[in-house]
Amino acid sequence: MNPQNTRRTRSAWRTLVDHTATGLAILATLLVVAPLIAIFGYLVYKGASSLNLAFFTQIPKPEGEVGGGMANAIVGSAVVLAVASFFGIPIGIGGGIYLAEFGRGTRLANAVRFTADVLNGVPSIVMGIAAFSLIVVPMHHYSALAGGVALGIMMIPTVTRTTEEMLLMVPNSVREAALGLGVPNWRSVLSITLKTASPGVITGCMLAFARVAGETAPLLFTALGNQFWSVSMSREISALPLQIYNYAISPYDDQHRQAWAGSLVLITLIVLAVSLVRFVTSRGILKGAS
Amino acid sequence: MSQLRAPNPLADTPLEKSLAPSAVQATGQPFAETPGSEIPPVSAVRSYLLSCGSYAFADRVFGGLMLLCALSIFAIVGLIAVELVLQSRPSWHAFGISFFLKFNVDPATHLPLFWDPVNGIFYALPFLYGTLVSSLVALVIAVPLAIGVAVFLTEMCPRILRGPLSFLTELLAAIPSVVYGLWAIFVLVPLLREQVNPILIAIFNQPILVKTLGWTGLFGDNGLFGGVNLGLGLLAAGVILSIMILPIIASLTREVMSAVPNSQREAALALGATRWEMIRMAVLRNARIGIVGSVILGLGRALGETMAVAMVIGNSPEIHRSLLSMGHSMASVIANEFSEATSDMHRSALIEVGLALFLVTILVNACARLLVWAVTRGTPARVQ
Numbered sequence: 296m297n298p299q300n301t302r303r304t305r306s307a308w309r310t311l312v313d314h315t316a317t318g319l320a321i322l323a324t325l326l327v328v329a330p331l332i333a334i335f336g337y338l339v340y341k342g343a344s345s346l347n348l349a350f351f352t353q354i355p356k357p358e359g360e361v362g363g364g365m366a367n368a369i370v371g372s373a374v375v376l377a378v379a380s381f382f383g384i385p386i387g388i389g390g391g392i393y394l395a396e397f398g399r400g401t402r403l404a405n406a407v408r409f410t411a412d413v414l415n416g417v418p419s420i421v422m423g424i425a426a427f428s429l430i431v432v433p434m435h436h437y438s439a440l441a442g443g444v445a446l447g448i449m450m451i452p453t454v455t456r457t458t459e460e461m462l463l464m465v466p467n468s469v470r471e472a473a474l475g476l477g478v479p480n481w482r483s484v485l486s487i488t489l490k491t492a493s494p495g496v497i498t499g500c501m502l503a504f505a506r507v508a509g510e511t512a513p514l515l516f517t518a519l520g521n522q523f524w525s526v527s528m529s530r531e532i533s534a535l536p537l538q539i540y541n542y543a544i545s546p547y548d549d550q551h552r553q554a555w556a557g558s559l560v561l562i563t564l565i566v567l568a569v570s571l572v573r574f575v576t577s578r579g580i581l582k583g584a585s
Numbered sequence: 586m587s588q589l590r591a592p593n594p595l596a597d598t599p600l601e602k603s604l605a606p607s608a609v610q611a612t613g614q615p616f617a618e619t620p621g622s623e624i625p626p627v628s629a630v631r632s633y634l635l636s637c638g639s640y641a642f643a644d645r646v647f648g649g650l651m652l653l654c655a656l657s658i659f660a661i662v663g664l665i666a667v668e669l670v671l672q673s674r675p676s677w678h679a680f681g682i683s684f685f686l687k688f689n690v691d692p693a694t695h696l697p698l699f700w701d702p703v704n705g706i707f708y709a710l711p712f713l714y715g716t717l718v719s720s721l722v723a724l725v726i727a728v729p730l731a732i733g734v735a736v737f738l739t740e741m742c743p744r745i746l747r748g749p750l751s752f753l754t755e756l757l758a759a760i761p762s763v764v765y766g767l768w769a770i771f772v773l774v775p776l777l778r779e780q781v782n783p784i785l786i787a788i789f790n791q792p793i794l795v796k797t798l799g800w801t802g803l804f805g806d807n808g809l810f811g812g813v814n815l816g817l818g819l820l821a822a823g824v825i826l827s828i829m830i831l832p833i834i835a836s837l838t839r840e841v842m843s844a845v846p847n848s849q850r851e852a853a854l855a856l857g858a859t860r861w862e863m864i865r866m867a868v869l870r871n872a873r874i875g876i877v878g879s880v881i882l883g884l885g886r887a888l889g890e891t892m893a894v895a896m897v898i899g900n901s902p903e904i905h906r907s908l909l910s911m912g913h914s915m916a917s918v919i920a921n922e923f924s925e926a927t928s929d930m931h932r933s934a935l936i937e938v939g940l941a942l943f944l945v946t947i948l949v950n951a952c953a954r955l956l957v958w959a960v961t962r963g964t965p966a967r968v969q
Contacts, residue, residue: 309862312859313859313860313862315861317741320733320734320737321741322733323731323737324733324734324750326730327754327757327831327835328750330828331757333772334760334764385654386654386657387654388654389650389651389654389655390655390657393648393654393655396651397652398652403655404655407655407656407659409951410662411658412950413947413950413951414658415950416885416886416889416947416950417665417889417943417946417947418889418890418891418942418943418946419889420889420891420916420920420939420942421939422665424672424919424923424936424939425668427923428671429664452658455654455655479640479644481644481646481647482640484647506759509762509764510762511762511763511892512762512891512892512920515924516923516924536761536763536892539763539764540892543763543766543767543770543896544896551771558763561761561764565759566756569755569756569759
């Protein structure tokens with residue numbers, strides 16, 4: 296075989312491998328996109344056909360009866376998430392301010408950053424156990440407060456890390472301009488730095504919020520769930536993901552229908568939040584901060 | 586507070602370095618001119634003015650408050666650990682290390698008996714097994730797909746498609762796990778039971794394969810795909826887990842791949858490499874540590890995933906070799922039994938399972954973070 300020929304076959308072989316690899320990568324992408332479209336399509340199809348006004352206005356009917364809605368679960372989710380945001384977001388932002396403004400480059404800040412990342416990966420069910428033994432056991436009662444605390448703990452690391460990254464994007468000259476005008480440091484951090492970075496910080500908070508809004512596991516034995524109206528902090532409370540879970544594993548068709556409707560509502564809320572975040576960040580509103 | 590500022594105000598670096606803040610954070614030790622002392626990246630003049638101004642007290646209080654917020658993260662991890670250890674003590678005292686290793690034998694049927702809350706028998710072996718096997722199945726499915734997607738998105742994708750596709754993978758990450766579970770119960774499980782499993786069973790029960798490779802224990806009636814085909818089980822859990830961890834692995838892998846400098850790619854192309862050879866030699870080779878890190882991070886997520894697994898794994902504390910058999914994972918047993926635990930020992934045993942899960946995921950996540958960090962350290966911090 297002459298060298299010209301070998302080179303040609305080698306080249307053909309390399310082209311073939313190149314095309315195969317491209318094909319495989321495209322195939323992988325299709326395989327990943329397929330389940331997403333399947334999930335969304337099925338969800339919209341099943342959910343839209345099961346949604347009705349009663350779903351938003353009525354509380355669940357007794358087991359086996361047709362009809363009823365998830366009004367109490369929607370309100371319950373709002374209550375639990377409000378509790379979670381009430382102390383998860385301020386503490387998270389505070390931690391982020393410390394990392395970006397005070398502890399920059401110190402060993403302590405690196406440790407906090409690392410711990411936050413690790414805490415982000417701790418399973419949500421473990422947070423549920425922690426909230427159970429911290430709040431439910433001393434109170435002798437499942438409660439909305441315990442559910443809120445469990446979710447709030449989960450928000451802190453996410454909010455801390457995004458706040459830090461957003462604050463780091465604020466140029467130093469802005470800080471120095473404020474300090475040069477004689478503004479005290481704390482005031483400059485709050486009214487100048489944090490304010491400049493506020494679109495990004497809000498984005499981070501909404502991402503954390505969207506993430507815990509769909510969490511079920513930490514609520515299973517903290518908020519527990521409730522078939523009736525309740526907005527009390529110290530009582531069991533229902534939540535949308537909990538209700539979806541209970542209905543999904545129940546034997547009744549009508550409850551399955553409502554589980555689909557509930558999932559559609561939940562996902563619509565989360566997707567709205569995420570797309571809003573993406574819209575805000577892609578529109579360059581953050582550009583003022585960089 | 587004050588020791589965080591520069592101790593000697595007028596010594597060195599009279600002007601603020603005008604480095605981008607993200608680069609300061611990324612390089613780790615930004616201003617280490619003097620060895621052994623940590624100098625924060627603020628100018629000496631600024632820190633001097635701050636320490637003697639009339640607002641020094643208010644500033645110190647504010648800084649202290651923020652420090653408290655940051656320390657609360659340590660406090661949370663500590664509190665979780667302490668609570669889990671305290672609450673799981675009864676079970677630890679009763680069973681010791683054999684909690685994770687041993688099992689009883691049912692006197693009537695001579696089958697192993699692991700978990701019987703009514704009779705007070707608590708051995709966690711089947712949960713470890715279920716968690717491990719379902720996560721491994723998930724990784725086997727998800728890793729090649731995720732790397733394929735990442736390669737496609739970073740190296741091959743037309744610019745128009747890049748935005749929508751990465752948005753889609755982000756959406757996949759935003760779906761709550763209970764919705765995945767719902768979809769798995771009503772779509773995935775029937776699909777597996779009627780379409781996929783019969784094919785797998787037929788392949789793995791081929792007489793030739795059973796005869797020649799039967800000694801591996803993977804084929805035949807006692808093999809990976811033997812037994813009753815219910816749809817529910819370890820395989821279903823693994824498949825739904827793989828769909829859930831795909832976006833995490835894919836997006837991190839993408840990040841690591843884009844951290845590879847373009848000069849590497851150009852060098853490979855200039856030497857006459859085809860696109861795939863360039864990806865293999867320049868991109869994948871340079872990013873391999875980060876890819877391993879992102880896979881481990883995905884593993885951490887799979888280990889701790891609760892609701893979707895609890896809904897399809899079958900929830901029976903047994904150990905079978907077959908992937909079609911029912912199982913139980915560490916997270917799913919807690920989700921299923923915790924709120925209706927029959928005794929204090931039952932609850933304590935469940936908390937001990939939770940403690941094990943906590944420790945394992947912390948370990949896995951710490952490893953993964955260190956690996957990913959080691960690779961992306963050189964590039965500016967990116968906003969997720």
